[in-house]
Amino acid sequence: MQVLYTANARATGDGRDGHVRTSDGTFDLDLAIPKEMGGAGGAANPEQLFAAGYAACFHSALRLVARRASADVTGSVVDAEVGIGPNGSGGFGLAVTLVVDLPAVPRPAAEQLVEQAHQVCPYSNATRGNVEVALTVREALAA
Known part of the structure; x- marks a missing residue:
């Protein structure tokens, strides 16, 4: 690299x-x-710092894959939740949930873009296989 x-x-x-x-x-x-x-x-605290970095990085990756797909990312938001707890082996582990809003993209396409972003994002690549990461596409709000 x-x-x-x-x-x-x-x-x-x-x-x-x-x-x-x-x-x-x-x-x-x-x-x-x-x-x-x-x-x-x-x-x-470190979990807040990690959450902020992951949210920003993932949002950037999401915008990149959306741009490649000509998808409208107007109003897009990424919330990152980072939890910490005992890992059962005497240490601690992290769990991450990424909640994505893509209000201008139909849900199936939004889910596909989120999954693609998860393959591109450096934080996702660094955590893969080490940290549980849940991906959620939030339902678009009614107009």
Whole structure:
């Protein structure tokens, strides 16, 4: 693989109760363990960061495959839900649900585009076989 771009981020402090910053300073956040996991909450956490990155990346892949298919992506949205929990082997695992809105595309075509995007998206390719990823096409709202 020819690398086109490399991101660099540094974590300091106490990991999940620490701080993260990118090398270019565009992203500079305190982290806190969520209340649901026994922490104080009130700051970002790694699962939120992963969800944001996956949603943005998947949306970009979706728009790419839609453009190739001449599909209308007006009003498209991707929501990513990232869950964390014990994996049964003494560690932790992640589960992801991607919920996609493609209001201008009929449902069967939308489902096909979402599946194609899942083959193109770098996050999907990185998680495949390692993280459970559920794909959902949300029903279009009535006009």
